[in-house]
Amino acid sequence: xxxxxxxxxxxxxxxxxxxxxxxxxxxxxxxxxxxxxxxxxxxxxxxxxxxxxxxxxxxxxxxxxxxxxxxxxxxxxxxxxxxxxxxxxxxxxxxxxxxxxxxxxxxxxxxxxxxxxxxxxxxxxxxxxxxxxxxxxxxxxxxxx
Numbered sequence: 001x002x003x004x005x006x007x008x009x010x011x012x013x014x015x016x017x018x019x020x021x022x023x024x025x026x027x028x029x030x031x032x033x034x035x036x037x038x039x040x041x042x043x044x045x046x047x048x049x050x051x052x053x054x055x056x057x058x059x060x061x062x063x064x065x066x067x068x069x070x071x072x073x074x075x076x077x078x079x080x081x082x083x084x085x086x087x088x089x090x091x092x093x094x095x096x097x098x099x100x101x102x103x104x105x106x107x108x109x110x111x112x113x114x115x116x117x118x119x120x121x122x123x124x125x126x127x128x129x130x131x132x133x134x135x136x137x138x139x140x141x142x143x144x145x
Contacts, residue, residue: 004136005085008097011104011129012081018122019075025118026067077103097137101130 033039045059057065077100084096104127111119 002136004097004133007129007133007136008093008100009082009085011100011126011133012078012085014122014126014129015074015078015081017078018119018126019071019073019078021118021122022067022071022074026064026071094137097130097133101127101134104130 033042045063047058049056049058050062081096081100084093088096104123108120108123108127111123
């Protein structure tokens, strides 16, 4: 994997840092609503319950669950990348690199469509790292580790 190894590991570490930053933001005290419409929206999101599959949850419950799931997903994606980068054979590293690059590209596209700057920047950086690793890996001679 040669020179691409640095970028592969950096992308994995960036996933882990993204998870940490996301958790930090998740557990920060939220700013209070700034107007009546926001107050009503917050109240409804906390009080109104949806019944899905026989389980009752509020919209806030769903948002918090997805937020925490995102952080755990990012953490374990990074950890898998590091485990493969340090312990995997060349074929496993290459396959994982391709999958991580595709995943980061998809997450970047979703972020561009639905999110704000922090995830766009995070996934843009992660995608760039994996893409650089992929480009450098293609240039490496066969069998070069």
